[in-house]
Structure formats: structure tokens, C-alpha cells
Amino acid sequence: MENNFSMLAKTLYGFEPILARELRNMGAINVKEGVRSVSFEGDKGFMYKANLGLRTAIKILKPIKSFHVTNETDLYNQVRRFKWERYLKAEGTLAIDATVHSQVFTHSKYVALKVKDAIVDRYRELDGIRPNVDLKFPDLRVNVHIDRSRCTLSLDTSGQSLHQRGYKTATNIAPINEVLAAGMILMSGWDGQTDFMDPMCGSGTILAEAAMIACNIPPNLMRKEFAFERWQDWDVDLFETIEESLLKKTREFHHEIIGYDKSPSAVRKAKANIKNAHLEDFVKIAHEDFFKTKKNTEGKLTMVFNPPYGERLELLDLEKFYGDLGTTLKHGYPGTEAWLITSNLEALKHVGLRPSRKIKLFNAKLESRFVKYEMYEGSKKAKKNT
Structure with a gap:
């Protein structure tokens, strides 16, 4: 002590x-x-x-x-x-x-x-x-x-910000911070006991963080250096003992982590980053337009994603985009808890679904909302009566 x-x-x-x-x-x-x-x-x-x-x-x-x-x-x-x-x-x-x-x-x-x-x-x-x-x-x-x-x-003690995990070699436009991604997943309550999806996965950050959470893999194993490694009292033996003890606490994962993106270059980058993180056994990434998909897994699905806000990615019709998002969730993804982050609060109104949670967060300097939509199997009224 x-x-x-x-x-x-x-x-x-x-x-x-x-x-x-x-x-x-x-x-x-x-x-x-x-x-x-x-x-x-x-x-x-x-x-x-x-x-x-x-x-x-x-x-x-x-x-x-x-x-x-x-x-x-x-x-x-x-x-x-x-x-x-x-x-x-x-x-x-x-x-x-x-x-x-x-x-x-x-x-x-x-x-x-x-x-x-x-x-x-x-x-x-x-x-x-x-x-x-x-x-x-x-x-x-x-x-x-x-x-x-x-x-x-x-x-x-850290040096470079701890969001710089070391696995991301390729980035897309407007990539999400790794700490923000991990925090959103933990905030959603997902713990690896059900299937998980990021339908607009970009360079794969949310997928990588989800896989590490699911398997209880320490997030910063791949970092090149921590600041304390240059200190006078640096104890490499103690560090390696701590590293081994954390690795012994990893666990098996028996569900699916799925990523979609409609951009072929994003899919390539996401696959490269997932491979670099040695997580390819746990994550499946496909070239898909989310608006043309339906849920193809059994049981509960948790979805966490970072759709375009219109801040850095140019969209011709943001209202239609968010409207299509709501329609796809409502008709194609029953039994799903969908969480998304956006700084465009006006566009959020066009989703056409009532969020059950709305949490203030910041994506870089953009004040944002992390919102939850619950898609029930069957009608909500039937769900309440059971």
C-alpha cells in the first residue's frame, strides 16, 4: 500500500x-x-x-x-x-x-x-x-x-494519446477516434454476448474496438511506446508480467461482428486495419449499401455506427439519407438496438423513429448526440404485453 x-x-x-x-x-x-x-x-x-x-x-x-x-x-x-x-x-x-x-x-x-x-x-x-x-x-x-x-x-505516463492504439494503418475520410468508438460500445451495454454490426464501418475502428471488447483483449498492446518506458525507474520485467496477466484474461467469442460499407476503398482499409490488429477471426466485412440490406442473423443484434453528418462528407440530400436510415432500421432490422452518433441534430429529425436514449457527446470538437433506437420483433405494443 x-x-x-x-x-x-x-x-x-x-x-x-x-x-x-x-x-x-x-x-x-x-x-x-x-x-x-x-x-x-x-x-x-x-x-x-x-x-x-x-x-x-x-x-x-x-x-x-x-x-x-x-x-x-x-x-x-x-x-x-x-x-x-x-x-x-x-x-x-x-x-x-x-x-x-x-x-x-x-x-x-x-x-x-x-x-x-x-x-x-x-x-x-x-x-x-x-x-x-x-x-x-x-x-x-x-x-x-x-x-x-x-x-x-x-x-x-502515456506519451501520445492512448487513442493511438497502433493497429490503424489506413484511414478514411472523417475517421472516428478509437476512445470514442470504445466508449460508445461500452455505453451501449454491448458485452460480446450477442451479434454486433457497424453498417457504415469506414476504416473499421468501431469493429476493431468491438472485437477487443468481446474478447477482452487489452486495447493498447500494439502501441510502439509509452512515455514511462523512458523513465529512470522503467521496469521491463514488471511491464511484461502485467502484459501477460492481462492476456490471460482474454475470452472466447461465440457471436458475429459484421461491418458494411458501400465504398470499396473503405472496405479495403477496414479489412487492412482489422488484419493489422489480428482480429480477422472475429470480424466479417462486406461491400454492401446498408439501405439495400436486411438483418440476416438470428436473435438480438446491437448496432453502433457513425453515419455522415454533412460536416466533412458531402451528401447531396442529408434529409433523404437519414430518412432512408430510419426506414431501413424499421423494416429490415427487427430485434435490433441501433445506436448512432451525429452532430447534425436537424438531420436526426428525419430518421422518423423515436429514440429511447439521447446522450450528449463530442466527436472531436463537434457537439453530438449518441442516440438509441429500439427495433422490436413484431409490434412494440405486443412486446409490452408479453
């Missing part, structure tokens, strides 16, 4: 409860939801485990110092006094990321520059040499967060 320390997992808006549940299921201590973040406690092994295994985390930060700050001189002095040599050798490299929510500090890049100056000046005073800046592959990535007058310095 004495080896535990505080950490902060960053996530997308609306996924805080899902990430908190993931952390509790993984064994985290003192899990508390924040805004686009969840705080928790664990040891070094758990830090490795969180980076490998969390589906809805963007970054895992390790706070190392928090203090009250009133002006830039105060910030500089507090940062310079901190013993950075515990974490970075003088000949090492560093990068600084900053986020600010303050009336005093209004420019994040300036704050990052000020923090960098304070750190390198400390080393220059101590050793006569200073670390260099390396924005791509630093030995230490420092995160600075200023909220009003409270500054928190954290070590970025």
Missing part, C-alpha cells in the same frame, strides 16, 4: 462514469470522477496496467507537485525549486504540455515555455549542462495544469 500514488486518467466528455467503472474493475483504489477525468490510486504496476488496458482513457498523468501560484515569477520560482533530477538526467530530453484556466495565466504556450525555462535553469545551476527539448520522443513529458490559482505538475 505504501507504494501507491495518485494518478489522473483523462477522458472524453460523457465517458467519466465508464472510465471510473473500468478503473474499479481493474482494481484501482479511491476512484473519483471529475470533468473529462477520473482520479485514482495504484502502484507502478497498476500504472502500466492502466495504460495497456483502459479503453476510454486518453492519458494517464502522475501528479508530482501542486502549489498556489499568483504570477509568472512565482510559477518560475516554484518550478525551479522542485527536484527534477529525481526524474530526469541532465543530459536527458524533455517536453512540456500546458493547459490553463486562469485570469492571470491566459496563454498555455507561454506557461509551457516558462516552466521549461525554470527546469533547464535548475539543471544549469546544478550541473552546468541542461536537458534539451524533444517534442516527439522526450525522456520526460511534463504536464502543467493551472486552474485559477492552483498549479499542478504531473508526469505524462
Whole structure:
């Protein structure tokens, strides 16, 4: 227990409860939801485990110092006094990321520059040499967060955003973020116990995330590197032990994951990405126009997809598109729970179906709605009477 320390997992808006549940299921201590973040406690092994295994985390930060700050001189002095040599050798490299929510500090890049100056000046005073800046592959990535007058310095344990899983080599127009895809699937309640479909699969992100959820495969096994691998206390044996323990928890999957797209190039890209993720045994992708299809599986089907919004993909008639979407679901897909995300709330009105859930999410910077339509076997009235 004495080896535990505080950490902060960053996530997308609306996924805080899902990430908190993931952390509790993984064994985290003192899990508390924040805004686009969840705080928790664990040891070094758990830090490795969180980076490998969390589906809805963007970054895992390790706070190392928090203090009250009133002006830039105060910030500089507090940062310079901190013993950075515990974490970075003088000949090492560093990068600084900053986020600010303050009336005093209004420019994040300036704050990052000020923090960098304070750190390198400390080393220059101590050793006569200073670390260099390396924005791509630093030995230490420092995160600075200023909220009003409270500054928190954290070590970025992840490096590149955790949505960059490593399996996606080919992308389509307007690809969906892997963390958003995984979060939507988990939010839908699908757990691999029924068939799953993405009828407009694009480059296959939702399909890949669904297959990993179904088989309980850690999402970040294919990443080339985590930031903590360059730390002075990097423990490769512990990391490999954690990796093996997660792989032992994978499970069999006895249903179908189906992807359609009417674009031949999208189908090729999706197949390439699924193969690259070593998930081709679990996913079937076909060149189909969803509006010309019908459900061809028995039992309940869960559908999660990201249709065009008209933001980046040009559609001649968005109203007709969303109308056809509703018609296809209503007449061709009984026994289906269909979830879709869109930022085009006007187009959503033309689906012609009443959603049973409507959840606010963001796709990149686009405020969107994640909506659920329930297609019953037979009539809804008959369903209620049974």
C-alpha cells in the first residue's frame, strides 16, 4: 500500500462514469470522477496496467507537485525549486504540455515555455549542462495544469494519446477516434454476448474496438511506446508480467461482428486495419449499401455506427439519407438496438423513429448526440404485453 500514488486518467466528455467503472474493475483504489477525468490510486504496476488496458482513457498523468501560484515569477520560482533530477538526467530530453484556466495565466504556450525555462535553469545551476527539448520522443513529458490559482505538475505516463492504439494503418475520410468508438460500445451495454454490426464501418475502428471488447483483449498492446518506458525507474520485467496477466484474461467469442460499407476503398482499409490488429477471426466485412440490406442473423443484434453528418462528407440530400436510415432500421432490422452518433441534430429529425436514449457527446470538437433506437420483433405494443 505504501507504494501507491495518485494518478489522473483523462477522458472524453460523457465517458467519466465508464472510465471510473473500468478503473474499479481493474482494481484501482479511491476512484473519483471529475470533468473529462477520473482520479485514482495504484502502484507502478497498476500504472502500466492502466495504460495497456483502459479503453476510454486518453492519458494517464502522475501528479508530482501542486502549489498556489499568483504570477509568472512565482510559477518560475516554484518550478525551479522542485527536484527534477529525481526524474530526469541532465543530459536527458524533455517536453512540456500546458493547459490553463486562469485570469492571470491566459496563454498555455507561454506557461509551457516558462516552466521549461525554470527546469533547464535548475539543471544549469546544478550541473552546468541542461536537458534539451524533444517534442516527439522526450525522456520526460511534463504536464502543467493551472486552474485559477492552483498549479499542478504531473508526469505524462502515456506519451501520445492512448487513442493511438497502433493497429490503424489506413484511414478514411472523417475517421472516428478509437476512445470514442470504445466508449460508445461500452455505453451501449454491448458485452460480446450477442451479434454486433457497424453498417457504415469506414476504416473499421468501431469493429476493431468491438472485437477487443468481446474478447477482452487489452486495447493498447500494439502501441510502439509509452512515455514511462523512458523513465529512470522503467521496469521491463514488471511491464511484461502485467502484459501477460492481462492476456490471460482474454475470452472466447461465440457471436458475429459484421461491418458494411458501400465504398470499396473503405472496405479495403477496414479489412487492412482489422488484419493489422489480428482480429480477422472475429470480424466479417462486406461491400454492401446498408439501405439495400436486411438483418440476416438470428436473435438480438446491437448496432453502433457513425453515419455522415454533412460536416466533412458531402451528401447531396442529408434529409433523404437519414430518412432512408430510419426506414431501413424499421423494416429490415427487427430485434435490433441501433445506436448512432451525429452532430447534425436537424438531420436526426428525419430518421422518423423515436429514440429511447439521447446522450450528449463530442466527436472531436463537434457537439453530438449518441442516440438509441429500439427495433422490436413484431409490434412494440405486443412486446409490452408479453
